[in-house]
Amino acid sequence: MKVSHYSFIAAGVFLLALPLNGATAAEIRVGYTQDASTLDPANHRSRISEGIIRNMYDGILARDDQMLVWPELAESFEQLDEVTYEVKLREGVLFHDGTEMTAEDVKFTFDRLTKEGAMGGETSPRQSLLGPLEETSIIDAYTLRFKLANAWPVFPRMLPFQEVVSKAFVEKVGTEGLATQVNGNGPFKLVEWRQGDSIIMERFDDYYGGAEGIAPVQAAQVDRVIFKIIPESASRVAALLAGEVDLINELPVHAMARVENNPGTKVLKTLGTRSFFILLNNTQPPFDDVRVRKAANHAVDRQIIIDRILNGLAVPINGILSPQSFGYNPDLPVYSHDPEKARQLLAEAGYPDGVDVVLDAETEFKDLAEAIAASMNSSGFRAKVRLWERNALRAHWDPKKPKEREMYFSSWGSGALDPAGIFMPVLRSDARGNRSGYSNAEVDRLLDGANAEPDQDVRSQMYQDAQVIVNDEAPLIFLWLPQDIYGANSRLQGWMPSGRGIIKLHDAYLE
Amino acid sequence: MTSAPGLPATSAESDRSILADNLREFRENSLAVAAAGVVAVFALLAAFAPWIAPHDPYETDLFRRLLPPAWEQGGDWAFLLGCDALGRDVLSRLIFGSRVSIAVGLAVILIATTIGTLAGLAAGYLRGIPDAIISRLCDILLGFPYLIFAIGLIAMTGPGFQNIILALAYKEWVLPCRVVRGETLAAREMEYIEAARALGASRLHVMLREILPNILSPVIVVATFRMAHIIIVEASLSFLGIGIQPPVASWGSMVSDGREFLLDAWWVSTFPGVAILLLVLAINVASQGLRDAFDPRLQR
């Protein structure tokens, strides 16, 4: 039941009828940072859009709130050989228009994702998320095979990023139509998309229930779900406190106490998938010297920043991987906060009187960057912060161009929780996210080897070895992995945040 | 202000006595005088910031994070107005911030008024092609949405003091330009201008020495009004994340940084907000007083 105060006033004053419908409907409203850029599951690269789309479309595989991967539209999923995977689909999965999903739809979905120009002449921006997927073939009405061009062991961890569309529907409305119309197989149907304002969905009564492995298996609990777009954090928090929404994403750390102490609201949190670090320019003085890089790692007092600014809601990391990631090495040496050692290392490297450095940061991280600079300044560095508009700064640190700047407070997120999505792009020589200019032949060899290694134990060991080298060479200042924080109505049940960052409200309800 | 030999001295002299009248009328407006006093106090704060501020405005201490003002529970009298998110003294940052806000306001207005006045004189006096070019340029700049240009410019060049001034000044000159053009069009038909021309004064001389002094009042009034506006707009740039570089703070960036804490640590953004309000209020009241006193069309 959700009737706003102001319409009560209106009704009271003018003795008018109550709102049309919904007076008894169970409904959950989400205050969300950004609108979806499209509702077409294959035509975006945005986790924000995916978070909305996932309520209306399901995938072959899905992750639960512990980040484990389960078959969703699939009944089973198995690897036949190094390059072949077989999917058995559930029978009786219906699209919102009542038609049944078959292998035809799945093949159509994956062809549309992978084939050049398959989306009305354009190519899906999600194509490379499927790596070397070459051919999707139908075995029978409910069985398909995925064939890769070469071994790519991360494939099962990448499949949860894709959702299955209806072939007949796409052929009817075209790629243009699919941007704003939905005929999905997820727990909610699209009612109305008010662009820039909200997305309204209602329960799909014939929903098959969702992943067998993720209990409970059932149709959605609530009648209606609304994603309401509120970009400004302070306003989003205000909307939660005012009872206008039941759940908000990106709750700012400093508002936690307010939300916790407010009767009727609570804080939900989970370990995120975005690693924070400071990129050091490994190609130029002073950071081309490993001693200076180590000094920088000893100079930053990570713990006090985590405790005081991040409210203790982050774990320090000594490499680039999340502790939840595949191939994480838990035994890496720790760079303790040690100003003396930092000064000594700087002196050894030829900077006995300290060294001037500039720390670049995006405007939204102003506080953290300033705190880091202050911390370095008591350990022999003279660091100054320079703020930039995000994409201009990234262009200055373009991996393909010569590097001229010194330090960059940066991060990399990888929802796949696999080194292939973060270790490889950030630290392999000349990789597309390697902005520090770090290059180590042994690390490259291990990463390339692991990328195609079918034996998961061997693969994990290769990543662990590579982490030891990277930790010792300190191409970055290793910082932390923050928790994702959500604010919620205290009566909200049946939904827990996951590192995936997806708000799928299939099982959620208000007590 | 002396007039060239052989030219009638009327304009400069009558100008001086009008100025004296104007100033007298301004002085009689007690509210405006009080406002001018407030502006002076802020200017002094800015000038002597290092001696007045109780703390180093850049010194961070995370153990003082979001310390409340002295009179609130948990406050500390050493930090009268509390501390910000990095434990810096809000009062000291306010005092130092006045430098940035006033400097930005002054710089933008000086640049814009100078360019605008010259362009307006040229357009209004020369007319013809210069006028057409300047007018179309004004149209282009006014038709180009201001924040889009500012964001674009700063994304292009990176945030920084000069770039912010540039982003604020690029079209600010259009307003004085339009005012001056209109006044010049009227002034060029006046007798004393015709006389100066008849006596063979150069165009430059007529524009700068004869016309300019007589149309300065509205220019000054517009400039003071707009300076207040500039200080506000600088705050908007900070809101959009393209404001001044740390560790320096302007009042605008302090309000903007602190807005996130409005519910939990109101002092971080409220005090700079009040400071902006006071200064802008004072500048506006003073300039309204100026306008009432100076605008020739309002003379009895």
Next chain:
Amino acid sequence: MQLRTLIERILQLIPVLLGISIIVFAMITLTPGDPVEIMLGDQISTPEQEAALRRDMGLDLPVHERFFRFLSNALVGDFGNSFFHRRPVSDLILERLPATIELTLVAMLIAIGTAVPLGVVAAVKKGTLIDRIATVASIFGVSLPGFWFGLLLIMLFAVHWHILPVAGRIGYDFEVPKVTYLLLIDTILAGRLDSFLDALGHLILPAVTLGLPMGAILMRVTRTSMLEVLDQDYIAFAAAKGLGRMRILIRHALTNALIPTVTVAALETGSLLGGNMIVETIFGWPGLGRLVVEAIFSRNYPIIQTAVLLYAVTYVLLNFAADIVYTLLNPRVKL
């Protein structure tokens, strides 16, 4: 006569639009940031994917070619596809435009509705307490940073007193048939007073936040020009003829005094359209301003180019409308 002026204005529009397009393209080219990189973000990618995206965005062409292609397509009403929404820019802008227009118009109405009476009273009672209060109040209006004032209103009216909503355009319990796409009008056309009030409730805080500074400026303009007009001979003449005071004020003084108010109002409306992105962000208002700001930060060139042209055309048309209002107010003014 007026038709000729209209044609002249439209012809003048050509160099302005061309100039603006050149500036936009220059800025786009000079601003660092690659839309392809921005779209791919941190996720796994391949060089083939990058090339395909670049081709889809048309960024594989040299900049001058892109410029001429944009101009020639724009002439026939094709503004291209948004890079990240991957659908026509014209659709996206049309979806967002009504919200912005509605917000701007209501803000304008609030501003004029308070500014003109206050300005007249302040001028007539020049130097009295009323004048000073009105002056100080108006200055308050321009002295508050909009985002701060907006957040303050949210905290008070939505969080504290629970009488107005934080964000959005209308509640979810109403279905309003779309006729004009302006919800205040559509709800009335549908004969639903409750949904009208709901829409009004959503609109009021952002409109006040947006309208306040403009009202303050308009009030001062009205006061000044009213003072000027009251000083004119014909007012004294009218008084000497024995006409009633109210009648002189309204029929003779105000109509003339309103001319500068109208000019400033037209100019300010233009800048409101381009400057309300802050209010739209704070109040989650689904308008064009937010779309454009997001487009700038994400280097979504087609949206930036189109929106800037749209703003420029609006600006020129508003000025023209202001000129027409002059002639209505004062028939002696010729266009």
